[in-house]
Amino acid sequence: MAVNKGKSVALFATCLVDLWRPAVARAAERLLIKAGFKVAVPSGQTCCGQVNYNSGDQKGARKLARRHIMLLVPFDYVVVPSGSCADMIKNHYPALFGNDLDVQKTAQVLSGKTYELTEFLVRIARWKPSRAGGVKRKLVYHDSCSCQRSLRIYKEPRLLLEAQGKYDLQALTGEDRCCGFGGLFSVKYGEVSSHMAGKKTAAIAATEAEILTGADLGCLLNLSGKLKAEGSACEVRHIAEILAEEEA
Amino acid sequence: MSETPLDFEKGAHEALGSATLQQALGKFQTGYPLLRARAMQSLPDFEKVRTKAARIKDFSLKNLDKLTDQYREKVEANGGTVHICETAADARKTVVEICRQAEAKKITKSKSMVTEELALNDALEAAGMEVLETDLGEYIIQLAGERPSHIVGPALHKTKEEVAQLFKAHHKTRRKRETGEQLVREAREVLREKYFASEVGITGANFLIAETGTAVIVTNEGNADLCRILPNTHIVVTSMEKVIPTLDDLSVFLRLLARSASGQEMTSYTTLVSGPRGPGESEGPSSFHVVIVDGGRSKLLGTDQQALLRCIKCGACMNVCPVYMSVGGHTYGWVYPGPIGAVLNPVLNGFGTMYHNYQASTFCGACEEVCPVKIPLTKIMRDWRTRAFQERIPGLGARLALWLWAAIAANPFLYNLAAGAGIPILRALAGKKGVLKSLPLAKGWMKGRVLDAPEGGRFVRGRKR
Numbered sequence: 001m002a003v004n005k006g007k008s009v010a011l012f013a014t015c016l017v018d019l020w021r022p023a024v025a026r027a028a029e030r031l032l033i034k035a036g037f038k039v040a041v042p043s044g045q046t047c048c049g050q051v052n053y054n055s056g057d058q059k060g061a062r063k064l065a066r067r068h069i070m071l072l073v074p075f076d077y078v079v080v081p082s083g084s085c086a087d088m089i090k091n092h093y094p095a096l097f098g099n100d101l102d103v104q105k106t107a108q109v110l111s112g113k114t115y116e117l118t119e120f121l122v123r124i125a126r127w128k129p130s131r132a133g134g135v136k137r138k139l140v141y142h143d144s145c146s147c148q149r150s151l152r153i154y155k156e157p158r159l160l161l162e163a164q165g166k167y168d169l170q171a172l173t174g175e176d177r178c179c180g181f182g183g184l185f186s187v188k189y190g191e192v193s194s195h196m197a198g199k200k201t202a203a204i205a206a207t208e209a210e211i212l213t214g215a216d217l218g219c220l221l222n223l224s225g226k227l228k229a230e231g232s233a234c235e236v237r238h239i240a241e242i243l244a245e246e247e248a
Numbered sequence: 249m250s251e252t253p254l255d256f257e258k259g260a261h262e263a264l265g266s267a268t269l270q271q272a273l274g275k276f277q278t279g280y281p282l283l284r285a286r287a288m289q290s291l292p293d294f295e296k297v298r299t300k301a302a303r304i305k306d307f308s309l310k311n312l313d314k315l316t317d318q319y320r321e322k323v324e325a326n327g328g329t330v331h332i333c334e335t336a337a338d339a340r341k342t343v344v345e346i347c348r349q350a351e352a353k354k355i356t357k358s359k360s361m362v363t364e365e366l367a368l369n370d371a372l373e374a375a376g377m378e379v380l381e382t383d384l385g386e387y388i389i390q391l392a393g394e395r396p397s398h399i400v401g402p403a404l405h406k407t408k409e410e411v412a413q414l415f416k417a418h419h420k421t422r423r424k425r426e427t428g429e430q431l432v433r434e435a436r437e438v439l440r441e442k443y444f445a446s447e448v449g450i451t452g453a454n455f456l457i458a459e460t461g462t463a464v465i466v467t468n469e470g471n472a473d474l475c476r477i478l479p480n481t482h483i484v485v486t487s488m489e490k491v492i493p494t495l496d497d498l499s500v501f502l503r504l505l506a507r508s509a510s511g512q513e514m515t516s517y518t519t520l521v522s523g524p525r526g527p528g529e530s531e532g533p534s535s536f537h538v539v540i541v542d543g544g545r546s547k548l549l550g551t552d553q554q555a556l557l558r559c560i561k562c563g564a565c566m567n568v569c570p571v572y573m574s575v576g577g578h579t580y581g582w583v584y585p586g587p588i589g590a591v592l593n594p595v596l597n598g599f600g601t602m603y604h605n606y607q608a609s610t611f612c613g614a615c616e617e618v619c620p621v622k623i624p625l626t627k628i629m630r631d632w633r634t635r636a637f638q639e640r641i642p643g644l645g646a647r648l649a650l651w652l653w654a655a656i657a658a659n660p661f662l663y664n665l666a667a668g669a670g671i672p673i674l675r676a677l678a679g680k681k682g683v684l685k686s687l688p689l690a691k692g693w694m695k696g697r698v699l700d701a702p703e704g705g706r707f708v709r710g711r712k713r
Contacts, residue, residue, distance in 0.1 A: 182610025190692025
C-alpha cells in the first residue's frame, strides 16, 4: 500500500455511529490504517446536518454543513462509514450554498475528496482484506438507497467480502428496494416504515442468512429492530466490523 | 397555518391493514418491474431517449405560450374550438356549457386524470347529465363509487374477486365463470350499447402537437376511439403542459410512454385527433372542443421546480415507489398519488393540505431512476419541505426540535454533554438485553419494531490522543 502511505484521511464517523455504535468507527479506523493511511479523527465533528436538510430546515443544515466543511477540507481524503452521510457531504453540501459562492467553492473541493468507506477502500485505497478460511456462514448485504442510487456503489462491498472469503454471500430478492428507514420518516410514518422493513426482513429470512450487513447504520438499526421484533436470530453488523474481523 | 394537512397516517393504517389491498399491491409490485425490464430490452438507449424527451419538454415549457397559440390556430383551422381555462372552476363551467349546447343527456367518457382533478363528473351530474366511464378500470371504480388509486390503472387496488362481486351486483347478466377474460367481456357488452346512446364523448389527451393541431390519445381498450367517433360532440379535456412542438417529437415520447406505464412497447391504440368530421368524411363528431386547463400549473413556469411539468403521466414513479406500494393511492388523499402526486398535488391543491404527500418519502430515489422524462422528484419533494418549513407548516414542536438539534450539533460542548446524559439513560431503559421497546419521542419507530440501545461509549470523544 505504498501509494497510500502518508496520505491523510479524515474519518467522519457520523453522529449515529459515534453515539450508537462507536465500534463501527473503530473498525473503520483500523481498516484505513491497514490500508496505509494516516488517519485523523477531527474532534468537534458531530452531525452532517442531513436530518435538518431533509426536513426542510436549510438554515440549520447550513449551520452544520459550514462547520464540517471547514473541519474536513484540510485533509487529503474524507471517509465516511455511511452512504447517506457521504452523499450529504458529496452531493448536497455544494447545493446548500448557492448564495455563498466562497463556501460553495470549498464545499466542492470537499465533495471531490469525500468517499463512502467501501468505495474508498476499493477505488482509492485499492486495499483488500486478509483472506480467511473456515466454514462459511451465510450473509446478506443490504444496499442502502444512498449507496446504490446516489453514489452508485454496488460492486465495492461485494468485492471486499469476496476477497475476505469468510462468508457465503446470499442474493437478496428486491435488493434495490428501500428498507423503510429514511431518517425521520421512520419515526414520523412509523407504521409505513415498519411495514417496508417487514418486506425486507421477509426477503432476508428467505435467504436463511445468519448475518446481515450493510454500509448504513440507519438501515441496519431499522432492520435489526424489525428482525428482533420478529424473533429472528439474524445478527446485524456494519460492513466495517465484518471487514475488520481478520485485521488485527 | 391556513390549511390543515390531510391525514395520511390514518389512511396508511387502514391501507396496511387491508388484506385485499396488500394482495393487489403485492402482485403489482413483483409483476411490474419484470414487465418494464422486458419492454426496456428493446430500448437499450433508454438513458439517451429520456434525456432527449426531457429536453423536448423543457423547450416546450419554455415556449408554451407560442406553442399553445400554434396548436389553437391549427385546431381552429381544422374546424374545432380551443378553450383555455385558468382554473378548475372555469374548466368545469366550460365543459358543462358545451354539453348543454349539445343537449347532452348521456355522456361517455374515456380515462382522464385531469377530469378527476376537475371533479368533472360531479359537475356534469349536477347539471342533470349521466356520465359513463368506459375505461375498464374507471368503470369499475365508478360502479364502486370510488376514486382512482393509480393514474394508469385506476382500479389497481381491486382484486379480481372484488370486481366479480361488483359486476354481479350491477349487471343483470348471468355468468358461469369468473375468469378475468369473462369479466372483461361482460363489461364490454354492457358498455358497447351505451356508446351509441351518448350525445357527447369526453376524452383526455396524452399530448397536443402544436405543429399539426393534433391531440394524441393512447389506450389499450380502444374506448377513447368509441367515445370520440360515435357521439356528435367530442371534448378533449387536458392540461396545459401536454403541448409538444412536432409530430417527430411525439415519436420520442411514444417510445417511452407505454414501456414506462405498462411494460408494453406500444399501447394497443394510439389515436391522433385534429378536429371534427371533415367535409366528405362519413364518421366522427360534427363538433370538436379542446379544453386546456392550467389549474395552477403556470405558477411553476420559470421556477426551479418547472421540471415537474415534464410529466407524461406514465405512473412509473408510483409503480416502483415503496411507500405507494405499501399504502396504495387513496392514502395520498387527492388526485395524483405516488411521487408525482407528492410534488404536483401541493401546487394544485395547497401546500398545507397536501403536506404529507411530500413528507412521506424516504427519498429512496427509485422514482427518479425510472422517470422517462428525468424529473428530479426527490429534489422537488425536498424543495417543498423547505418551502413548508419556511411557511411554518410543520408544527412548532417539530420546528423547535430541528432548531435544537442544529444548535446542539453545532456546539461540541453541548453535544458531548447531551450525549453523555442521553446514552446512559437509553442504556438503562433498555436493560440487559440492550433493546428499547418503547420511547416517548419515537413512538412511531416502535410500531412493530424495537430499537437497539446505544452500545455505550463514544468514538469521537473517548479517544486516546
